[in-house]
Amino acid sequence: MSEGGVAEADALQPPRSEAAGLLARRLLASNRLEARDVALIETLAFDVQDHPARATILAEGGRPTRCVLVMRGVASRQQLTRDGAQQIHSVHIVGEVPDLLSLHLKRMDHSLHTLSPCRLAFVRCAELWDACKTSPSLTAALWRETLVDAAIQRTSILRISRLAAAERVAHFLCEMLLRFESVGAAPDRRFVLDMTQQDIGDVLALSFVSVNRALRELRERGLASMERRVVTILERAGLAECAQFDPTYLHMGE
């Protein structure tokens, strides 16, 4: 299918751009990319921008022409209801592309925001799609990203609809621990989750008051604690047990 060999994450050439490197590294974590796929990614023109917290990157109803790669900070996809309540559908950390769906859908049915100050890299959708058209393996990798994203959303449904308040928070912390670990950002089971308790409530369909009580409960039970936006997982197995957490849906490592 290709004359290039299979690329190993550790054998990467120093990437021309940090953004390309982040994207390549992420895709390599779960996909077999050829060396020429990595080269292809490095030909993409990324436009790097810093955004403050609570900025709108892409509004609902908009017609995006560029995809966004998160290089730093936490971004979210969200939607407002008539009465002003806000639902955060997903949060995105370094290396993720929250709006890959822009490749094939014309209108945004939700909006894209920063929760914390973020560094973002923009690529033209057309450019990314052109790259896909020349490489089935790159297509598979990006398509797969959108499918894992959907799996995370499915699990979000289960979490919101079937777990009690404290269990929901525990489940969310379990997920974020794994996701931060997968990018090497959770040494000692400790990571910076740069969002407020209100934000967490908007993810889990809880009031910030309930989030606060749930965090206290998890702290008192010695499972996890969060202070100043730093999460510490104290007892990993106990937290997972409490949350009925099964990491299959993250489809990590193959």
Next chain:
Amino acid sequence: MSEGGVAEADALQPPRSEAAGLLARRLLASNRLEARDVALIETLAFDVQDHPARATILAEGGRPTRCVLVMRGVASRQQLTRDGAQQIHSVHIVGEVPDLLSLHLKRMDHSLHTLSPCRLAFVRCAELWDACKTSPSLTAALWRETLVDAAIQRTSILRISRLAAAERVAHFLCEMLLRFESVGAAPDRRFVLDMTQQDIGDVLALSFVSVNRALRELRERGLASMERRVVTILERAGLAECAQFDPTYLHMGE
């Protein structure tokens, strides 16, 4: 990119198999497929099977090798919790492929069931993916299907987390009306939704008792009624208003 012209739904040759015809027709509703894409779909080997209601098509944790096209009936993707509660993530009607994700994910993180008696067509994942590799436009169409599916799930999150019981039911009925209409199966705003009130509750994270009360409320308000699994939308605008329904997320018609 191709020597063939753009295919029109109405100008289709009589398909060799009903399954291929259903799939082609569905994809053509929102995508520009070339004539050769339709031909490509018709070369796929579909294995048609009838299944009774409440059958497991694909179990959680399984490693699927075939994708499923629904030809008749209602299928669902669902997950169980430790305490036996069941969450239905999505329901699928004629023409839909509930498990396109099998193309790129190795393990099922949820299960696939029939809610009503179903006629299903199975295609080998590898065969479908090979077809994709020869046609960017077919790839785009199928990829898009998975993205719309994800959008529907996102909206499910919003529906469950932010709407009251009766509004949830109203929203679900609005969605199903549009989806049935898009395949010509809802004349006079009336369609067969072959699932029990318990099933609807499992979709909307409500007890069957609450679903029943919600249906009564919608009936008394003259918005919609459901009897013997036949749904009649009495006042479309009023129902949509009650549900805060915005069909953008279905991404119908391009």
Next chain:
DNA sequence: CGACCCTTTGAAAGGAATCAACTTATGTGG
């Protein structure tokens, strides 16, 4: 005809939301 599943309705219980008050950080400017 009777068994079973589904639907319908009432009454009681429970968990989270809301309301309200207070504390703790963070940052600004006088």
Next chain:
DNA sequence: CCACATAAGTTGATTCCTTTCAAAGGGTCG
């Protein structure tokens, strides 16, 4: 350096919606 403003976190008391429990009615199919 401190007074002040603002945002975020903490905690208690009350309200409300949905669940759960319970029981009866209706359709369908062997």
